[in-house]
Amino acid sequence: MIGSWATFWGWTLGISLVLFAVISVVVTIGGYRDIRSLLEKDEGAIDDGGGGRTDESADGE
């Protein structure tokens, strides 16, 4: 019984670590791009004296 639990938790830990490593790489690269586009958009808004911001609707879609 303990052996089954140990195997289950071992696989849970292993799979989670692999998934987390993949997500970390993807999010690190994608997040960097998101920050650049977020700041570029706001740089434009600052240059326009605040008028250049594109306001999203409440739905945002």
Add this chain to the structure above:
Amino acid sequence: MSQFANLDWAIVILYLLGSAAIGIWSRRYIKDMSDFVVAGRSLKSHLGIATMIGTELGLVTVMFAAEKGFTGGFAAFHIAVSAGIVCLVVGWSGFIVVPLRRMGVMTIPEFYERRFGRGVRILGGLLLAFSGILNMGMFLKAGSIFVVEVTGLEGTTIKWVMTALLGLVLFYTILGGMFSIVLTDYVQFVVLSFGLIATTLFAINELGWEHIVSGVEALKGAGGFDPIASEAFGLDYVIWMIFLGLVSCAIWQTAVMRACAARSVEDVKRIYAWSSIGFLIRFLVPNFLGLCALVYFTDNPGFFPEGLEGGGLKAMPRFLGILLPSGLLGLVVAGMLAAFMSTHDSYLLCWSSVLTQDVIAPLGGDRMSTASRLKLTRLLIFAIGIFLLTWSLWYELGQDLWDYMAITGAIYFTGAFALLVAGLYWKSASRAGAYLALLVGTSAVLGLKPVQKAIKANLGIEVEWDAEIIGISTVAASTLMMILGSLLFPDRATGESVDETGKGEVTA
């Protein structure tokens, strides 16, 4: 004993100075309250995931989850699995978070007003802020224990270090608001995620998987693996953890703020689905490091004279200080301290903006200007910071850190659960039901050990209820009050509800 050296100090100091610089630089992007609180609602998926995991994977989380691993062994993993699965289900279904995002609210109490009226918003905001600030009360203490144990610094120095850290957080949160938080969360996510993965692999390599399993088996038997059979947990605790999984991702304001800050509904769902791995890992890895510390200190009792029955919070950081080589240790500690600050900044911003937007501004008839609101929010951030410093020095914990946090949070979220679910999905939910549910939810305070001691001392009544029993009972009572209150005292204009599309129009 600790491997923490000058190189590690240099890494930590450089990292912290970089964070402060980001705070100052972000100030130029703050133009209104929306920019300050939800970063202008412009977060895309990747950044949303990074900032959500960055906030929720805090030093305090790592500390209390490691304590659970130390006391419960592998059985503590059920907390992680519950959190991950529930967050994934919320991401797939959009339960609670999608209707909230569609309404375009900035805070949960703002939803209360649209659905139940201004009075409910003010009461809900007050309870939310009270519960949230109390919930933060032990953050500084947990952080100071971490730094003392991992670096080998002595106790008196550390108070000054933690005060300086809090000062740094206050400084860049007050200046930059959500923009600085998003940027620092991103950097913290990168450092901490890779640091935690490396640390886990290091621990397995040093101790050996078979030895870790046999060590837990020798100490705890089947209860070290099976959460239902565990003395530390049991079925009621597992049920409480499943509910807390829902609360952490869909009801707790700091997580919901990420949904409110997302660019679109699709982004909300994507952020939640992917963040489920983060919600899983934020418990799983610290649980594992905690149980590794348990096995290590069983083998080497001289390094842990406190004994295995006490000092659970100290075990994991002391183990890391011994295990990790200089350089990697500095990187992990810098990531952890960044996590400490990241959680603080998000929570400080969250509770101060709730007090401003949901309590003080509505009490004044919403006539406050944007400039006044920003000024007040910054003032409140400072005041909460001072409270935290005082509280963490004076309050005697008396129970596991995780149980303290669950109960202080429950003062708010037990009522909030009833209000959100009924308000979003039940047309007949009424204002009276909302007031009753919120007020009954405050009875969760009975789960705090010092409160139980005070009841015994003043009233002579022996109260020895476990936190999970109090928590589950309070959820049930709040939900019942919501239903009974709504049926017995319906709103005068019948049929008041959020419309089918969840866009927030109240129909009469």
